[in-house]
Amino acid sequence: MIANSFEYSKPASLAEVLTQLADGSAKPLAGGMSLIPMMKLRLSSPEKLIDLSGVPGLDAIAESGGTVRVGAMATHHALESSAVLRGKCPLLAETASNIGDVQVRNTGTLGGAAAHADPSADYPAALLALEAKFLVASSKGTRTVDVKDLFVDALSTSLEPGELIQEIQVPVDDSKVGTCYRKVFQPASGYATVGIAVRVRQDGAKITFARVGVTGLASKAFRATAVENALLAGKSVADAAALVNNGVDANSDIHASAEYRKHLAQVTTERAINAALARIA
Numbered sequence: 001m002i003a004n005s006f007e008y009s010k011p012a013s014l015a016e017v018l019t020q021l022a023d024g025s026a027k028p029l030a031g032g033m034s035l036i037p038m039m040k041l042r043l044s045s046p047e048k049l050i051d052l053s054g055v056p057g058l059d060a061i062a063e064s065g066g067t068v069r070v071g072a073m074a075t076h077h078a079l080e081s082s083a084v085l086r087g088k089c090p091l092l093a094e095t096a097s098n099i100g101d102v103q104v105r106n107t108g109t110l111g112g113a114a115a116h117a118d119p120s121a122d123y124p125a126a127l128l129a130l131e132a133k134f135l136v137a138s139s140k141g142t143r144t145v146d147v148k149d150l151f152v153d154a155l156s157t158s159l160e161p162g163e164l165i166q167e168i169q170v171p172v173d174d175s176k177v178g179t180c181y182r183k184v185f186q187p188a189s190g191y192a193t194v195g196i197a198v199r200v201r202q203d204g205a206k207i208t209f210a211r212v213g214v215t216g217l218a219s220k221a222f223r224a225t226a227v228e229n230a231l232l233a234g235k236s237v238a239d240a241a242a243l244v245n246n247g248v249d250a251n252s253d254i255h256a257s258a259e260y261r262k263h264l265a266q267v268t269t270e271r272a273i274n275a276a277l278a279r280i281a
């Protein structure tokens with residue numbers, strides 16, 4: 001299908017983008033990997049698209065003061081190949097490398113993927129495990145949104161009309177942390193039937209810190225706190241992983257029934273935790 005007609009602009013500054021977004025009738029356009037298909041299917045019909053690709057610096061990736069800052073327009077390929085991320089935040093680079101195919105990774109962006117909030121998207125699991133923050137800008141100023149407050153439901157975030165994700169901020173992991181992202185690919189698109197992001201720290205045989213982010217399993221990504229607490233309480237990895245489905249209303253679709261997804265989640269959680277533990281340097 002052909003999208004409804006719309007206006008298009010490509011401002012050369014962030015201030016101009018925010019001015020044009022201010023009345024809430026326009027939508028930001030990042031990589032267009034999700035927005036354009038939705039417009040063609042007429043699931044979305046914005047009056048105006050504001051192309052973010054003309055804003056200099058919105059794709060920067062840098063580390064300072066113990067925080068990695070990733071500009072919203074950084075592509076998945078930029079994340080997977082970033083020396084800064086590979087050194088300071090390998091979980092985010094690993095997650096990016098698991099997205100879709102080469103074309104999607106060359107075009108899609110971290111900010112667009114986060115704002116789209118697909119329940120099978122990869123980044124939300126990693127961003128939850130990393131306790132990321134979002135610098136959100138609008139014509140009224142900026143605010144910081146904790147990742148736990150961003151994802152509201154499938155395709156729904158706490159962003160207000162006129163707001164833009166400017167930057168994603170992630171605390172730098174220290175050398176005693178092991179991380180891993182594991183997913184079961186949906187064969188046609190590459191989306192996560194389930195995806196598990198793990199960040200753990202160990203002192204001798206004891207796990208002293210655990211963060212487990214889960215995507216694909218439910219209508220929105222979430223932290224599996226039952227798994228985290230079981231690891232901290234000294235339960236075996238297998239017993240802790242078995243708790244990933246606790247209280248979860250699992251998705252069921254043509255790709256996987258709820259029961260099968262729960263099975264995949266348990267197995268993938270166990271594998272991801274073991275891989276993260278094996279990576280602790």
Ligand SMILES: Cc1cc2nc3c(=O)[nH]c(=O)nc-3n(C[C@H](O)[C@H](O)[C@H](O)COP(=O)(O)OP(=O)(O)OC[C@H]3O[C@@H](n4cnc5c(N)ncnc54)[C@H](O)[C@@H]3O)c2cc1C
Binds near residue numbers: 166
């Ligand atoms: C064939 C295919 C396979 C894919 N496979 C995967 C996969 O395996 N894993 C995965 O996670 N994803 C996958 N994706 C999705 C891909 O990662 C997209 O890039 C992503 O969902 C959207 O990013 P985008 O930059 O293209 O955003 P766009 O499509 O341009 O925008 C998406 C939404 O976010 C809004 N938006 C964009 N940027 C911002 C911003 N900075 N602030 C606020 N709102 C903003 C837009 O207005 C729109 O509503 C796939 C997509 C395709 C087409």
